[in-house]
Amino acid sequence: MAKQRNDFMIHPLPVLEDNIVWIWVEENNAVVVDPSITEPVESWLKANNLFLKAILQTHHHFDHIGGTEGLLKSWPGTEVIASKDDLNRIPFQTTSVSDGDEILLMGFPLQVFQVKGHTNTHLAYFLKDHQNNSKSPALFCGDTLFAGGCGRLFEGSSAEMYLSLKRINTLPLNTQIFCAHEYTLSNLRWANELFPEDIAIKKRLQKVIKTREDGLTTLPSTLHLEQMTNLFLRARSLKEFSFLRHHKDHWTS
Numbered sequence: 001m002a003k004q005r006n007d008f009m010i011h012p013l014p015v016l017e018d019n020i021v022w023i024w025v026e027e028n029n030a031v032v033v034d035p036s037i038t039e040p041v042e043s044w045l046k047a048n049n050l051f052l053k054a055i056l057q058t059h060h061h062f063d064h065i066g067g068t069e070g071l072l073k074s075w076p077g078t079e080v081i082a083s084k085d086d087l088n089r090i091p092f093q094t095t096s097v098s099d100g101d102e103i104l105l106m107g108f109p110l111q112v113f114q115v116k117g118h119t120n121t122h123l124a125y126f127l128k129d130h131q132n133n134s135k136s137p138a139l140f141c142g143d144t145l146f147a148g149g150c151g152r153l154f155e156g157s158s159a160e161m162y163l164s165l166k167r168i169n170t171l172p173l174n175t176q177i178f179c180a181h182e183y184t185l186s187n188l189r190w191a192n193e194l195f196p197e198d199i200a201i202k203k204r205l206q207k208v209i210k211t212r213e214d215g216l217t218t219l220p221s222t223l224h225l226e227q228m229t230n231l232f233l234r235a236r237s238l239k240e241f242s243f244l245r246h247h248k249d250h251w252t253s
C-alpha cells in the first residue's frame with residue numbers, strides 16, 4: 001500500500017561546476033539522484049543523520065554515476081536503480097528497470113520512463129501525486145529536459161529527443177522538474193536572443209538573473225513554466241525542434 005506524501009522534501013545539492021544532486025528525504029531515509037561525486041553528498045547525509053536508502057541513476061555519464069561507488073562504501077546495503085539496458089556502463093545496479101516499470105521506493109510509487117536522445121538508455125523517474133495530497137508530482141529527468149533547454153544529442157537522434165520531450169509534455173502541469181544541471185541562465189539568454197519579443201522568456205530571464213546573483217539555484221522548475229518559456233518543449237514539429245537543437249549547439253554566449 002502506497003504512503004501519502006506528507007513529509008516530502010527534495011533538496012538540491014550543487015556540486016562540481018553546474019551539477020545538481022537531488023536528495024529526496026523521508027524521515028531518516030534518503031534517496032540520492034545521480035551522485036556525481038561522493039563528497040559532499042556523503043557529508044551532507046551524515047550531517048543530517050540520514051540513511052542512504054537508494055540511488056537513482058538516470059544515465060551512464062560519469063558526472064551522474066561517479067559518486068555511487070564511494071557512497072556504497074559507507075552504505076553497503078543501498079539499492080541502486082538504473083537501466084536494465086545499461087548494465088555494462090552503469091555498475092553496482094541492484095534493481096534494473098525498463099520503460100513502463102513501476103517500483104515502490106520509500107513506500108511511494110515511482111514510474112520509469114525511457115527518454116532517449118541524450119543517451120540511448122536514458123531514464124526519467126516520475127513520482128506520482130496522490131489524491132488528497134496538495135504536493136506536486138516530481139520528475140527526475142537527468143539530462144533530458146533542462147530549465148529553458150534540453151540535453152545535447154550524444155547518442156540519440158533529434159526524433160528520439162523530440163518524442164521524449166513530447167512524452168514529458170503530457171505529464172500534469174504542476175509536475176516539478178528536477179533536472180541535473182543548472183543551465184537555466186544560459187538557456188534563457190539563448191532563447192531571449194532568438195526571440196527577443198517573447199515576453200514570457202524575457203520575464204523569466206530577468207528573474208533568473210536575480211536568482212543567480214543571489215547565489216541561489218533556479219531549480220526545480222515546473223512543467224507549466226517550461227511549457228511557457230522552453231523553446232524545445234514549445235516546438236510544434238520535429239523540424240522546428242531540430243532547428244532549435246542545431247542552433248543552440250552552435251550558439252556561444
Ligand SMILES: [Zn+2]
Binds near residue numbers: 059061118143
Ligand atoms: Zn549526461
